[in-house]
Amino acid sequence: MSRLYDTVEPAVIDDDVLMKAVEEQGPKEEAGKIAKEEGIDFLDVTTLRLDFKNILKIDNLWSFTHLVKLQLDNNIIEKIEGLETLTRLVWLDLSFNNIEVIEGLQTLTNLEDLTLYNNRIQKIENMDALTKLHVFSIGNNNVKELDNVSYLRRFTKLQTLNLSGNPISDQADCKLYVIAHLPYLEYLNYRLIDDTSKQAAFTKYDIAIQEMQHDEKIATKKAEEAAKLKAEEELNRLAFVEHLNGPQLFESMYSEDVEGQKLNKMPGLPEMLQIYRDRFMVICVQLFEYALDKHGERNVEVDMFFECINEAKTENRTIGIAKIDEFMEYKNELWNLLNTTTDSKLQEEKVNEYNERASELWDVLMGIEMQLVDQLEESIKDFERNLSDMVAAFIEYVQGQFTQCRDLETQHHEKLLELSIMNLEKVVKNEMEEEMPEDLRDLFIDKDTLINAVSASHDVHLLKIDNREDTIITQVNSWMSNLLNKIHDEEEVERNRSRVTEICNLIDHLREEVDTLDWPNY
Known part of the structure; x- marks a missing residue:
């Protein structure tokens, strides 16, 4: 996981770094000169590349509220943070960093493509808000347990998953387990899942999947009941009579x-x-x-x-x-x-x-x-x-x-x-x-x-x-x-x-x- 520039002083994401990055990806020659003279509004930026900057901490991105695509790959980032205001983000690359925990993504509800390739992550978690997730790469990490795959069942729009390079991939049944538990998946480790593999997976894990579906139905029903109760409590609160419908x-x-x-x-x-x-x-x-x-x-x-x-x-x-x-x-x-x-x-x-x-x-x-x-x-x-x-x-x-x-x-x-x-x-x-x-x-x-x-x-x-x-x-x-x-x-x-x-x-x-x-x- 070492980087060629690990001995270099970690960089800070300040206004100078951000402005330079924006200018580098902006218009060139005369058009670029004019844009620089007139000033660049971070609100107008939809794509931002901050790769290979030796960045240790994600910070000062709060002005980029219209950002759709963000590259932070090939840095030395240890924690996912500072992304709360980037609610329009669709594409996020955090590959080749030193991240150990998936976190800080709860506001990124529009995210469709997430890359965490080559980090130090052991568990797939804290992604519940990413209901639009379409592509997820978590290859070359430290994911060891097959149960992590079950967590991904909630992402019904997930079609591409990369798990290669994890200890989990060394398990003999990994491929069939993933295919059986993620029926919406079309590509695994960037290879098309063929019908033969799907049939073999569904046959092997049929009973286990049925049991899981039964448990999921029960959990869904409980969640719906809890949501209904919460909505009723909120209505009662707004009517100023919470807890007055009983003893x-x-x-x-x-x-x-x-x-x-x-x-x-x-x-x-x-x-x-x-x-x-x-x-x-x-x-x-x-x-x-x-x-x-x-x-x-x-x-x-x-x-x-x-x-x-x-x-x-x-x-x-x-x-x-x-x-x-x-x-x-x-x-x-x-x-x-x-x-x-x-x-x-x-x-x-x-x-x-x-x-x-x-x-x-x-x-x-x-x-x-x-x-x-x-x-x-x-x-x-x-x-x-x-x-x-x-x-x-x-x-x-x-x-x-x-x-x-x-x-x-x-x-x-x-x-x-x-x-x-x-x-x-x-x-x-x-x-x-x-x-x-x-x-x-x-x-x-x-x-x-x-x-x-x-x-x-x-x-x-x-x-x-x-x-x-x-x-x-x-x-x-x-x-x-x-x-x-x-x-x-x-x-x-x-x-x-x-x-x-x-x-x-x-x-x-x-x-x-x-x-x-x-x-x-x-």
């Missing part, structure tokens, strides 16, 4: 209620507690279902608003473009006239007329923009009013449901207190038929201790209910506030500022054009 809130009231946990062991309480739990859950589920329904209604309102806004912007821009096109037709006719006349007086009159027409165009375009501003402002006000009404109604319902929860808790508290006093009297009279647990008996020392325990439990429950109510109200208000601020500040203000600048730049350009051009005898 979670009720159980959370007792999770931190030390006294309540003791009291729940009291004779005669389990049935009472079950009734309380069932009624409490009914209220929570009602709130949960209502919240999901209202979340859908809010989404519809938001989508309709943005659809309306976009339609208004499109219509406004179409009108503006029509006015600009009309002016450009006039300008072309004027340019033809000025280019064919030597009458200086006529030229001066036409230039003055042109400047006046440019000013009129500015007035028209700014007028159109102001109309849009007024239109959008009115739409935003209507949307804000509708959204505020929807949120207010939602909060009112939430408060009503949690009031019912508090009422239930209060009713249960009163019954619990009554039952506790009754049991205390039995304890005092030594009439308690059931044996009390030690921790519960400690609460029946006297009436004050018992009442304090019941009250403490009640306070914990009310606090839990209040906190959950406050959380929902805070979240929905924050959501509405953030959305409206984004619409006002980030979208409308920025859009208007950008449009005004665009209009001013256009008019300035039109005026500069007539000022800088030389007319015949003018």
Whole structure:
């Protein structure tokens, strides 16, 4: 694995190295000179060669966001890193380096061709995001286990695989194993897989493949169920009622209620507690279902608003473009006239007329923009009013449901207190038929201790209910506030500022054009 230049000082990927590499692969001679003088924008670069540079660390490539092809072969790179922003990358060559672990590829979802030939890799892993992978070369590495091939089954578009030069290739059954386990493969070690080999492979590993397919189906089903559950949880979170479709809130009231946990062991309480739990859950589920329904209604309102806004912007821009096109037709006719006349007086009159027409165009375009501003402002006000009404109604319902929860808790508290006093009297009279647990008996020392325990439990429950109510109200208000601020500040203000600048730049350009051009005898 040694390189001829291992004794040379490792290079750093800095701006000088990058600029030199870009210039080397750019246009030559006069065109190259012009490009160099005008400056090269890394955003325009789609192909970059950094091979044979003695590079130790991948760094400073964040500006090359449009990069499609990257060559980093024949360096001394030890770790795959610094590629996070290169999301358009289709072709990546990291061959002839010192890489030991496959990593750092999770954002390269468009990658189709990956070459890791001649490195020090022992395991094929961490490539799940490369769903478009078509060609994969990992020859001349240290891959020893056939199980690595099974990992590649997930890449259904993989057609070319190179494993030559790995310890795995020395195993007698390697070829048939690979062909059987990767049915989509067409080329192995750059040789076409013939039908005879395919038939032999499928026959030899038929039972093993069937078992693997069965396991994969089970794993896929579990993954789908997990994804579905995750999506449901995210929906519930966006509706602000996560964990309210079951006993979670009720159980959370007792999770931190030390006294309540003791009291729940009291004779005669389990049935009472079950009734309380069932009624409490009914209220929570009602709130949960209502919240999901209202979340859908809010989404519809938001989508309709943005659809309306976009339609208004499109219509406004179409009108503006029509006015600009009309002016450009006039300008072309004027340019033809000025280019064919030597009458200086006529030229001066036409230039003055042109400047006046440019000013009129500015007035028209700014007028159109102001109309849009007024239109959008009115739409935003209507949307804000509708959204505020929807949120207010939602909060009112939430408060009503949690009031019912508090009422239930209060009713249960009163019954619990009554039952506790009754049991205390039995304890005092030594009439308690059931044996009390030690921790519960400690609460029946006297009436004050018992009442304090019941009250403490009640306070914990009310606090839990209040906190959950406050959380929902805070979240929905924050959501509405953030959305409206984004619409006002980030979208409308920025859009208007950008449009005004665009209009001013256009008019300035039109005026500069007539000022800088030389007319015949003018």
